[in-house]
Every structure is written in structure tokens, then in C-alpha cells.
Amino acid sequence: xxxxxxxxxxxxxxxxLLFLLAAGLTLVFGxxxxxxxxxxxxxxxxxxxxxxxxxxxxxxxxxxxxxxxxTLLLGIAxxxxxxxxxxxxxxxxxxxxxxxxxxxxxxxxRLIWGPAGLALPLPAWLTVPVxxxxxxxxxxxxxxxxxxxxxVAALLYVVVMRTRVGMLIRAGASNREMIGxxxxxxxxxxTLVFGLGAALAGLAGLMQAPILTVQIGMGENxxxxxxxxxxxxxxxxxxxxxxxxxxxxxxxxxxxxxLPDLLRKVLSGAAASTAAPALxxxxxxxxxxxxxxxxxxxxxxxxxx
Amino acid sequence: xxxxxxxxxAVAVVLCAGLLLLPVYSAVSGNIxxxxxxxxxxxxxxAAASLNLIMGYGGMMxxxxxxxxxxxxxxxxxxxxEGTGSGFIQWPVALAVSALFxxxxxxxxxxxxxxxxIMITLAFAQMAYYVASGLSRYGGDDGLTIYKRSDFAxxxxxxxxxxxxYLCLACLFGxxxxxxxxxxxxxxxxxxxxxxxxxxxxxxxxxxxRYRLACFVIAGTICGLAGALLAxxxxxxxxxxMYWTRSGDLMVMVILGGMGSLFGPVMGAIxxxxxxxxxxxxxEYWALIMGPLLLLIxxxxxxxxxxxxxxxxxx
Numbered sequence: 001x002x003x004x005x006x007x008x009x010x011x012x013x014x015x016x017l018l019f020l021l022a023a024g025l026t027l028v029f030g031x032x033x034x035x036x037x038x039x040x041x042x043x044x045x046x047x048x049x050x051x052x053x054x055x056x057x058x059x060x061x062x063x064x065x066x067x068x069x070x071t072l073l074l075g076i077a078x079x080x081x082x083x084x085x086x087x088x089x090x091x092x093x094x095x096x097x098x099x100x101x102x103x104x105x106x107x108x109x110r111l112i113w114g115p116a117g118l119a120l121p122l123p124a125w126l127t128v129p130v131x132x133x134x135x136x137x138x139x140x141x142x143x144x145x146x147x148x149x150x151x152v153a154a155l156l157y158v159v160v161m162r163t164r165v166g167m168l169i170r171a172g173a174s175n176r177e178m179i180g181x182x183x184x185x186x187x188x189x190x191t192l193v194f195g196l197g198a199a200l201a202g203l204a205g206l207m208q209a210p211i212l213t214v215q216i217g218m219g220e221n222x223x224x225x226x227x228x229x230x231x232x233x234x235x236x237x238x239x240x241x242x243x244x245x246x247x248x249x250x251x252x253x254x255x256x257x258x259l260p261d262l263l264r265k266v267l268s269g270a271a272a273s274t275a276a277p278a279l280x281x282x283x284x285x286x287x288x289x290x291x292x293x294x295x296x297x298x299x300x301x302x303x304x305x
Numbered sequence: 306x307x308x309x310x311x312x313x314x315a316v317a318v319v320l321c322a323g324l325l326l327l328p329v330y331s332a333v334s335g336n337i338x339x340x341x342x343x344x345x346x347x348x349x350x351x352a353a354a355s356l357n358l359i360m361g362y363g364g365m366m367x368x369x370x371x372x373x374x375x376x377x378x379x380x381x382x383x384x385x386x387e388g389t390g391s392g393f394i395q396w397p398v399a400l401a402v403s404a405l406f407x408x409x410x411x412x413x414x415x416x417x418x419x420x421x422x423i424m425i426t427l428a429f430a431q432m433a434y435y436v437a438s439g440l441s442r443y444g445g446d447d448g449l450t451i452y453k454r455s456d457f458a459x460x461x462x463x464x465x466x467x468x469x470x471y472l473c474l475a476c477l478f479g480x481x482x483x484x485x486x487x488x489x490x491x492x493x494x495x496x497x498x499x500x501x502x503x504x505x506x507x508x509x510x511x512x513x514x515r516y517r518l519a520c521f522v523i524a525g526t527i528c529g530l531a532g533a534l535l536a537x538x539x540x541x542x543x544x545x546x547m548y549w550t551r552s553g554d555l556m557v558m559v560i561l562g563g564m565g566s567l568f569g570p571v572m573g574a575i576x577x578x579x580x581x582x583x584x585x586x587x588x589e590y591w592a593l594i595m596g597p598l599l600l601l602i603x604x605x606x607x608x609x610x611x612x613x614x615x616x617x618x619x620x
Contacts, residue, residue: 035420037553085604091420092366096560097603099553104596111590224431224549231424278439285428285435289413292425296417 002136007257013142015249016149020204021222022229022241023156024197030173030236032190034083035091037098039201039226040219041105046071046202047209047218048109051118060123067206068199075198079191087190106216117215145207152203153242160238169193173236228288234298244299248284255280312618313611317568324474328467340466346578347473348534351480353558353570355527358484361565362493363520364500368423369430370555373403373525375437375547377532382449382542392455396533403529404522411521415514430552437544448543455537463537473534477571480527485567487523496520561602563611572610
């Protein structure tokens with residue numbers, strides 16, 4: 001029972017983290033119609049920046065904030081130098097160009113920080129377990145991730161649905177040419193949205209960093225997950241991304257936690273322990289395939305352009 | 306369609322002659338390394354050419370094409386591990402399994418379009434990757450060593466470097482010829498018609514998806530052959546062959562060389578892999594140069610190398 005609660009929370013935490021990544025991706029995709037494979041690299045850079053700045057300042061929160069700012073700037077610089085020339089191009093061109101950026105970032109990180117991974121130690125106040133319901137303890141840091149991610153999700157909702165910038169973003173998602181014709185500075189808006197997406201990716205990376213090691217290629221697996229999420233949720237839909245992220249986070253976490261035991265009941269011990277890891281890794285891809293076959297536009301498609 | 310004399314075709318002819326004569330150069334100069342490198346290049350060129358068939362001519366942007374490399378390779382590897390060393394069994398099985406996989410995922414994926422298609426093919430390839438990682442009997446994550454190359458009953462010796470190179474080259478030329486014939490056949494024209502305007506093709510009575518699916522299966526089968534060659538070349542097969550960055554490499558080769566041109570993918574494979582080799586001799590951080598280079602190619606050289614050559618010959 002306690003295990004179930006713990007795993008549910010883990011699933012929620014992972015799902016929310018995925019949402020941060022997927023939100024940026026779906027915004028950039030929905031508004032600029034831009035496929036950014038390098039989104040995972042921004043996630044990785046967030047983690048590396050955080051590990052560096054935290055070690056440098058000796059303060060976790062300060063270091064994390066600096067890392068967030070650094071990823072934001074990096075995202076804006078990237079958009080300004082290279083990516084803005086790719087808007088309106090074929091998706092394939094974008095895939096190729098940003099694939100090149102992945103190669104670049106991986107080797108740049110290897111050059112600067114070395115091939116070995118970094119660790120981002122947590123401050124003492126975040127390592128204590130918290131009693132959430134009587135008898136069930138949960139790491140404070142993971143609770144913090146849940147809280148921060150929920151706050152960011154709420155903030156994002158307010159910004160997108162209740163502010164003027166958000167209105168422009170939504171308008172941009174439904175008809176880019178039209179808002180340009182109405183005199184909105186689209187270039188600036190796009191740069192802004194890209195920076196926002198980069199910062200969200202960086203936030204996800206730096207929050208995940210203390211749980212996993214900070215290493216080269218950490219962004220690649222999770223990038224694919226983020227793509228799975230926006231495809232399941234419907235491209236360009238933040239609400240869809242949120243629901244799909246929670247869903248995928250839960251399925252992935254619960255699958256890994258409970259599938260081996262479930263399989264052991266059906267199959268022999270050896271067969272189960274062989275099949276379980278592969279099956280639990282496949283679970284989300286299977287889910288995506290099913291969703292796409294049944295609803296090719298995703299579960300919550302954004303309004304038609 | 307008779308081939309015209311222009312820069313692109315001249316380059317293609319020189320390319321073929323160069324590939325044919327490479328073992329001679331290698332034997333004369335004693336440079337064995339170049340033969341090893343080009344064996345790999347020829348195999349990847351075949352894989353890229355098969356991807357070009359669906360991507361360049363069929364408009365199906367598959368981001369999971371490396372899956373067939375793995376499937377073809379695992380078919381050879383698993384049969385070898387189970388004691389079936391004959392290539393007459395291994396290779397047809399490799400082709401058949403690849404075709405079957407392509408048929409199943411194609412039938413499902415072709416329900417979607419555009420970016421959704423890119424993503425669903427990616428998802429299926431990732432599934433294949435995880436299945437291979439879970440094959441603990443056959444090495445799991447660490448991969449499977451193939452102790453004996455496919456045996457063709459004395460007809461050809463795959464362990465002989467030169468013979469194996471020529472076998473790979475024959476497969477590449479055979480594959481290219483097949484693709485050329487397909488592209489210029491009625492079937493190929495329908496597939497290209499569907500790429501340009503699906504609704505119109507539907508309206509004049511073609512069952513668009515059946516043509517697409519057939520094309521998808523053919524491409525997968527050819528790539529499965531490349532997988533069987535690859536496994537024999539490295540004497541080893543591992544899930545890493547199917548990882549999504551591998552599919553990305555194949556896409557890069559196709560686009561770099563020029564999508565929708567017959568020799569483009571061959572050119573792309575040569576340039577990409579030679580560049581990778583040269584840069585990694587020059588610096589450990591070769592991707593630091595390769596990455597921005599790709600970006601520049603996308604930004605400034607549309608249509609890839611063959612497109613560039615085509616523009617030269619028009620001027």
C-alpha cells in the first residue's frame with residue numbers, strides 16, 4: 001500500500017517533469033511549426049549549468065536560478081543565430097539541422113565538462129524525508145519538484161490564457177500570418193516563446209539533475225518521451241501536453257515498478273525477469289502507437305489552423 | 306527514360322567506377338583501412354538508398370529506418386548463435402522478417418501524416434530497440450557476437466575482405482537498380498503522384514495507401530539486407546544499431562546527398578562517413594564541427610550535394 005502511494009507520487013513527479021519539457025516543445029511546435037530535436041540538449045545544458053553554478057556559489061537555490069537564466073539566454077541566442085532561419089522550412093530540414101545541434105552540444109559538453117558525468121548534491125534541508133500521511137515518508141526534494149512544476153504549470157496557464165502575451169501566443173498558434181498582418185512583431189514573439197521553452201527545458205533538467213547523474217546524452221531519451229507526450233496530447237495543445245505528461249509519467253513509473261511482479265504471476269521467473277524491463281520501456285511507445293492508430297491527431301488536438 | 310549527360314550523371318558514373326576500383330587501389334597501396342571503411346560506407350549507402358525510396362520518392366519521412374538494420378542483423382546473429390550458419394537460410398529470413406516488420410508498422414503508421422508519421426515510426430523503432438535490449442539470451446544490451454560469418458557453401462567467402470566488399474557493392478548496385486526501376490515504373494509514378502497530391506490520386510481511382518504501403522515494405526526489405534551485411538561486417542550486432550540517433554544518421558545521409566535522386570544517398574553516405582572519419586582523426590571532438598556543418602548544409606545547400614551538382618549543370 002505504502003509502496004503504491006510512493007510510486008504514484010513518483011509517477012506524478014516524473015509526469016510533471018515531463019510536462020515542463022513537453023510544454024516548451026509543444027509551444028514551439030504549435031506556434032512556430034518548428035520541430036526542435038535540440039530541446040533535449042537544452043534540458044542537458046540546464047542540468048550542467050546547475051551543477052556548475054551550484055558548485056560555484058555553494059547555494060542550491062541561487063545556482064539553480066542562475067542556471068535557469070543561463071538556459072534562457074542560451075535558448076534566445078540559439079534562436080537568434082540559427083533557428084529563426086529555419087521557420088517555414090520543411091520539417092525534415094528542421095529535424096536535420098537540430099539533429100546537428102544535438103551532435104554539437106554533446107561534444108561541446110564533453111569538451112567543457114569532460115566525458116565523466118557530474119553530480120549535483122542536494123543541500124541538507126532537501127534530503128530529509130517528509131511524512132505525508134501517517135507512516136508514509138517521501139523525499140522532500142521530490143515533493144519540491146512536484147510543487148515547483150505545479151506552480152509553473154499554473155503560471156503557464158495564467159500567462160497563456162489570461163495575459164496579452166498569452167493571447168498573442170494563442171493567436172500565433174492558430175494563424176501565424178494573420179497576427180503578423182495585424183502588426184504584431186512576430187519575430188520578437190517567436191524569440192520570446194523559444195526562450196520560454198528553453199527555460200522550461202532547463203528547469204526540467206536542473207530539477208532532475210540531483211536525482212540522476214548529469215551526463216552527456218541525458219536529454220536524448222527524455223526528448224523522445226517529450227515527443228511521445230506532445231503527439232499523444234495533440235501537437236500545440238498545452239492542456240493535452242499536461243494530461244498526456246501525467247499519464248505517461250504514471251504509466252512509465254508504475255509499469256517499471258509493478259510490471260515485473262505482475263508478469264511473474266503469469267510467466268516463469270526467468271522469462272518474466274527478461275521480458276519485464278523491455279516491456280515496461282516499451283509500454284509508452286505502445287500507448288502512443290495505439291493513440292495514433294485510433295486518433296491520428298492526438299487525444300486533445302489544438303484548434304485547426 | 307534515357308540518362309542524359311550532365312554533371313550529376315557524370316559524377317555518378319565516376320562514383321561507381323571509383324567504388325568498383327577501390328579494392329585495386331587498396332591492394333596496390335597496401336591501405337587495408339580504406340577498404341574496411343568503404344565496406345561500411347557501401348552498406349550504409351544501401352540503407353540510405355532504401356530510406357530515400359520512401360522519403361525522397363514516397364514522401365514518407367520515416368524516423369525509424371535503423372530498425373531494419375537491427376532486424377536484419379539480429380536475424381543473421383540469432384540464427385548463427387542457434388547453429389544455422391548457412392547464408393541461404395539466414396539472409397532470406399533477414400529479408401522476410403524485415404518485410405513483415407515493415408508491413409505491420411507500415412499498415413499502422415500510414416494512418417497518420419506529417420510529423421505524426423515521423424513520430425510513430427520513431428516509436429516503433431524504439432520498441433524494436435527495447436525488445437532487442439530485452440533479449441538476454443542473445444546478449445541483451447551488450448549485443449551479440451557473431452563468431453562465424455554467413456556461409457554460402459563455398460560460393461563466396463565472406464571472411465575475405467575483397468570478396469565481402471564486392472558482395473556489398475553488388476548488393477548496393479542491385480538495390481540502386483531495383484530502386485531506379487521502381488521509381489520509373491507505373492507503380493513508382495503512382496507513389497510519386499501520391500507524394501505530390503494524395504487527394505488527386507485518390508480521386509482518379511488509386512488506392513493511395515496500398516501503394517504507399519507496398520513502397521514502405523520494399524524499402525524496409527532492402528534495408529534489412531543492409532542489416533544482414535552490417536552484422537557480417539562487424540561480426541557483432543547490438544541494440545545500439547537501432548537507436549534513434551542511427552535513424553537520424555541515415556536521414557542525414559539521404560538529405561546531405563540529395564533526397565529523391567538515385568545516387569544522392571550514396572554520395573551522402575560517403576561524405577558523411579568519410580567526414581566523420583577524417584574529423585575524428587583530426588580531433589576527438591569531431592561532432593563539434595559536424596553538427597554546425599549539418600546546420601549550414603540545411604541553411605545554404607538545399608537539395609543536398611546532388612541538388613548542388615544539378616544547379617551547376619544548369620548554369
